[in-house]
Every structure is written in structure tokens, then in C-alpha cells.
Amino acid sequence: MGKVSIIDATDAHAAGITAIFNHAVRNTFSIWSETETTEELRRGWMAARRLAGFPVLAAIDVDAPDRVLGYGSFGVFRDFPGYVKTVEHSVYVAPEAQRRGIGAAILGALMMRARAMGMETMVGAVDSSNAASIALHEKAGFELQGTLKSVGRKFGKRLDLAFLVKAL
Numbered sequence: 390m391g392k393v394s395i396i397d398a399t400d401a402h403a404a405g406i407t408a409i410f411n412h413a414v415r416n417t418f419s420i421w422s423e424t425e426t427t428e429e430l431r432r433g434w435m436a437a438r439r440l441a442g443f444p445v446l447a448a449i450d451v452d453a454p455d456r457v458l459g460y461g462s463f464g465v466f467r468d469f470p471g472y473v474k475t476v477e478h479s480v481y482v483a484p485e486a487q488r489r490g491i492g493a494a495i496l497g498a499l500m501m502r503a504r505a506m507g508m509e510t511m512v513g514a515v516d517s518s519n520a521a522s523i524a525l526h527e528k529a530g531f532e533l534q535g536t537l538k539s540v541g542r543k544f545g546k547r548l549d550l551a552f553l554v555k556a557l
């Protein structure tokens with residue numbers, strides 16, 4: 390793997406983003422769904438984020454720019470005016486590209502974009518057993534501010550949701 394760059398994702402990255410998403414659906418508790426998505430649905434999600442003024446970032450291999458190594462985005466936290474300065478984000482890295490600093494780079498880029506938009510708070514809602522994501526966030530200065538018990542389920546298990554929060 391060559392040099393990695395974090396860019397605004399385009400439709401050329403939708404297939405790679407879909408593959409990472411579906412791998413997480415099949416194999417992890419990071420997305421609380423057991424249903425895989427399609428490239429078309431992901432393209433629609435990307436377009437909706439862009440239309441709302443929110444970024445979808447992709448980590449790409451500079452030598453193979455359509456190869457998506459990871460992606461991240463943020464959007465509305467809760468859809469009431471009082472939450473207008475808070476966003477909820479997510480970050481995913483392809484299994485073969487993990488532990489190389491890509492998740493941290495995407496999260497850092499999202500924080501910069503949120504700050505530039507005048508956002509004041511970022512929230513990550515993470516499965517409480519996801520030690521990698523919690524460590525990633527804490528290293529970036531996020532604080533674990535609370536856990537909602539048994540609010541989700543997947544693969545027959547009941548799941549707890551941890552809120553990782555950072556004032557920008």
C-alpha cells in the first residue's frame with residue numbers, strides 16, 4: 390500500500406465504500422444492521438449528505454485513487470434546532486488497512502471540517518464492546534460520557550451504545 394490521502398469522496402468511491410460497509414454489516418457490531426446495502430443506496434446516502442452540506446471523506450491509496458481504504462462522514466445528531474451545532478460522525482477502515490493510522494487521519498479530517506463549519510460538538514455513538522473504536526476516539530480527545538444499556542440488538546445479542554463526545 391502506497392501513500393494515503395484523505396479526500397472528498399465522489400461516486401467513483403461508492404463501490405469501495407459499499408464494500409467496507411457490507412463487511413462491517415456481516416462481521417462486526419459497528420453497524421447495527423444485518424442487511425447489506427447496495428452501491429446505489431450508498432450513492433444516494435452520499436448525495437444526501439452532500440446536499441445537506443456535510444462531508445463524506447474517503448481515504449485513498451494515492452497510487453490507485455479509486456481504491457477506498459476507509460471512509461468517514463458526519464451528519465445531523467438529532468433533528469431539532471437546538472442540536473444545530475452538534476454532529477454525529479462515523480469512521481470505517483477496510484480490514485486490510487487497519488492499524489496504519491487511517492482511522493485517526495479520517496477522524497482528524499472530520500474534526501477539522503466540523504470546526505470549519507462552525508460546529509461545536511461531535512458525537513460518536515459506538516457499540517460499547519468496540520474497543521478499537523473507543524480507543525481511537527479517546528486518543529483523539531473524545532470522552533466517554535455515557536452508555537445506553539440494551540438499546541440495540543444484532544446476531545441475537547442485546548447491545549449497549551456508548552456516546553463518545555468532543556467539544557471542538
Ligand SMILES: CC(C)(COP(=O)(O)OP(=O)(O)OC[C@H]1O[C@@H](n2cnc3c(N)ncnc32)[C@H](O)[C@@H]1OP(=O)(O)O)[C@@H](O)C(=O)NCCC(=O)NCCS
Nearest residue numbers: 419480481482487488489490491492493515521522524525
Ligand atoms: C475503529 C477503526 C475505524 C480504527 O481504524 P484504524 O485505522 O484501524 O485505527 P488507527 O490505526 O488510526 O488507530 C488509531 C488508534 O486507535 C486505537 N486502535 C485502533 N485499532 C485498535 C484495536 N484493534 N485495538 C485497540 N486499539 C485500537 C489505538 O489507540 C490506535 O493508536 P495506536 O495505533 O498508536 O495504538 C477500525 O478498526 C474499523 O474500521 N473497525 C470496524 C468499523 C468500526 O468499528 N468503526 C467505528 C464505528 S463507530
